[in-house]
Amino acid sequence: MFSYDSQLLALLQAPPVSVADVLATMRSIDALTVNEDGLKWFNWLYWQVTQAVETRIEAGGFTDAAFLAALDVQFAELYFSALRDSLSGQPLPECWETLFARRGDVRLARIQCAMAGINAHINHDLPLAIVATCQAGGLVPQHGTAQYADYTNLNTNLDALIEEAKQTLNVRLPGDALPPVTHVEDVIAAWSLSAAREAAWNNAEILWHLEGTPLLTRGFGNTLDGLATVVSKSLLVPIVV
Secondary structure, three states: OOOOHHHHHHHOOOOOOOHHHHHHHHHHHHHHOOOOOHHHHHHHHHHHHHHHHHHHHHHOOOOOHHHHHHHHHHHHHHHHHHHHHHHOOOOOOHHHHHHHOOOOOOOOEHHHHHHHHHHHHHHHHHHHHHHHHHHHHOOOOOOOOHHHHHHHHOHHHHHHHHHHHHHHOOOEOOOOOOOOOOOHHHHHHOOOHHHHHHHHHHHHHHHHHOOOOHHHHHHHHHHHHHHHHHHHHHHOOOOOO
């Protein structure tokens, strides 16, 4: 779709092993992509979120900072993997393909692409990342744990970033102004990051309890993808004057 897609694919070949790796990859994606590419604006917003998470971890105040750092890496790799699969023509979750297929639609606003990516990443990917991180650390995802408390402790910071982005990115992909009144405000206003993260944790607990039942696990994963796809499609309705 864009002339630099092969370069994007090349920089995604090595999975991240640290938060620093995640930030470096996001920085490289940002440097490669042009304003007219909707991917740039999801990546930019996610980059800001990851920097905020890293800052909070380094500042301390968490019971299990190692869990948050490991979750950050597991989570980011699901985004990188979806983008890698899209660029190489491999199957990928429909919620991600919905965004990637419309990367170059200049009728869209930057915030639409950013929020469609955040929606796919949290509503589909985050439960998977929580389960994988708990499995790797010998933990169980459940409410009342130190890990859950640390996880929800980030919500205030992340909500503030999203609210700021709603203003900063409220222009078309090339940067020109939107019409005075659009459907975007209503759609974006209905989306809550804190509520989505809470739902993701709940869904991670369900996935955990489905372990050992592959058909049910796959079916639940497909349900998460389907629901996230519906939301992304509603977020990515072009703005026509």
